Amino acid sequence: MATTTTIPSPSLDVEDVISLTQTLIQIDSSGPESGGPGETSIAQYITKWLQHRDIETHWIEDTPNRPSVIGIVRGSGGGKSLMFNGHIDTVTLQGYDGDPLSGTISNGNIYGRGSADMKSGLAAEMLALARAKTLNLRGDVILAAVADEEADSIGTEQVLQAGWRADAAIVAEPTEMAIIHTHKGYALFEVDIYGVACHGSRPDLGVDAICKAGYFLVELDRLGQELQTRYVPRANEPDTGAPNIHAGVIRGGEEINSYPARCTVSIERRTIAGETADSVRMELLAILEKLEATVAGFKFALRTTAHRSPYLIARDHAFVGLVVEHATKFMGTAPDIRGETYWTDMALLAEAGIPGVIWGPKGYGLHSQTEWVEIESVRSLAASFVAIAADFCK
Template structure:
């Protein structure tokens, strides 16, 4: 359990607030009772849980099967559709279903909706009951399983060209074009009635609870919140005049729009990220739901996917087939400590009702986000396959899963997070703990991708601990350094700093470093940075850059028997390769005579040669790929000039020597003075953490620090003792990871004070 967790929101004024009851509640219940298959959903007593919590009773209203569907949505949707249809047909609300069907057979009215799952299936079911056509719009990429379930109700499913918002827009346009009825639970201009009727539809469940408890007083109702329709119905019922019930809401950590709105005092529109509680993944609350929830919510909290998963397993052990959304209320109750329970007025006689809204679903078991221990966090990060999709003979899955985990970890601690994904499927995440103002800002930069898992000896995702090390792909490069940065960011919450502390968890460093580029393009800057690559605890203040080129050497294609017609491009390329080898040696000699710079002499080599089509022909072209490692003062332009000089001399001295030279890619070298104030600060804190002064040196490789420097951010590369980078066995020394995390906290405390 983290000490930095997002707190529970409390509203003492909610105790005295009362709501106007639904005037149509009895009519709604009578309507539901007439539907085929209607029966009260169970209210199950969890005696063991009540004893553990220290209350009189914990009851679960089980909505895992309602009118033949595995979720509660059909209650609200059925009433809203019925009201909308009878209104359009000019029929009274007391009309019989068969009477309405008869009128619809004479005057068909199509239903339209957008959905991510249960809502669309409920609309489709009502369309089947009323024998009217239904079109359901779903966001791009919705699972085939979810689409099949909607189609199974007889609806036509249309995949939108974008996300859920795009699906709503398309559904609305289709309903207007076809003069149908749009059935959405989110109010918008011209679409206020149906969302309110959906809310009214849920009142049947609340009336059932009253009946099942035989008038027994409810002290606390715990309700999950998505768009807010169910919560609005529940708080309205609980807060009728004369009812002293407390009302608590629960949302996913990654979709806490109500919690954030309540803490700010105004409705919040939030970017959400993935959660197994898909039915609760809403970034905005219904306009109609906000006023009663703002006034009537006694407490509001958020939970992690892992907590929802554990709660669903617990309910299943009691014979309740609940999914993560359905188990959210139990997870919320489990989260309360003694102080929270006291503020809610709970005691040994209290009666609690949990609303379980959904049956079991299939999902990937989530990772726990509760740990602040840098070793445990490193293990979790390593267990997530984030191998780069552009590397290896079979590309990896990329960074999406690990970016989702990092976002969830940050949101669990109420740390501001930003999802940066200009290149689809290649996300980076920025987390920031903002200071009070007037202080310097510090960025921790770490890449979230790894090289390929192919060729690893053993399980690359094991994160096994042995002999004081953690083993697995990415342990050293660089998920341990990333974990240390995450722990430092969370610790900044309690330091009361003036300056900001920023985490840039970036994609694609192992290939082209587009992640750090994207973060910088999005405008993120800091006064200094630490790139937590594995450096064996040495502080790296300079490193080489790189420049990539391709040279095309041209010949003339001809039959292998006709040397009089052909020119051999590969043989011509040999002249260039000889000169390139001489140039490589000259670079070594040049800087050897002067005294090599800290990063070593610049170097160049031919990486790939491609040429020829078949053995029996003279090759028309030979392409040579070249990598040049640069030092301070060199650029891709100066390197190109050197290569061009070699090629132009060959064009004069070698007959029929023709070429093209292309610059493909370049990265700057990096350097910061050894006596720079930030370098001195890192050395000071590293010495305190490790007990010895670290070496400060240059390195031959390249890192994202150069990109940060290009936009004016100074810094160092400093990370743990790790070995086997990119090889068949990789590991990191645990003690160095702990020392690194400790020093990171000390550095931010000093630099950002």
């Protein structure tokens, strides 16, 4: 275990989900990619909180200062296992309006960075795990408190690489208490458009890579519009909306008085169920090869830089039904079941053979100047998690 950061001072005796949410908010766990300290302090607190309750813990830190924590209440045997997955990192504290680590309660809400995304859901998961010790279950209940979800999701990847598995999972991202059964994936690409460098006064010797890239950008915009129009949602199909594509970053040129030898376009393509990184790469490749054949001097290189799969579990899956049943009981009304446009760690769990849903509290202001979560939804979520564990792992 890392020893460079001391255990935070908050009490280990916190038992109420709202107080625990406040405690977690008050620990800065913003990611180092945004200048934050990383997850060591909050991981140490979670570990001590679990150990204080005699819960078995495991520390996973394949990447320095990016630890994840596993807590497990083992069943007596023969039952199904359930994993609660929650990320312990947050986005930057910079630009937050007021004290981002306050955990202030006002008008039925808890405020602070990570209040919604997703320390309230994590607190509900921690308390559900603790309650599992009293339920005499046959199956295991597992908490995966993971690092780095806001960047590259190495936390959940490393938990899976360490061999942790379950028969089903819940990722407690803030969903406004809707049950998310499908979401988009993404694929990232870079396209180098090549020119020929020369002095700005010698067009006879040079090829302007930035101008050549303009041909590609026009076709990329046309593809983006086509994706929106050719997508027709149908009954009983994923409801994540149309796939989409855009150019996120363009880099080219050295100085104004030279013809640029290269222009690089970074592209994000959001995918839906049935699409793969390879299929969308071929879509881009077809555009680029057509330009190479029709535009004088057009040369390119295409590479995939990252990709994550979309996620889908059938609406009539037994686990979805079980979650709906208990959600309805504690919410007083049946939750919405829908798709989302964003990506979550649930897709990684599914690739490892773990089905599940994304379900979390009513939270707002994610990644913005003010972030908050509705207290009543957090209490309903915590009670539901206990009931789901009791039913699924019995």
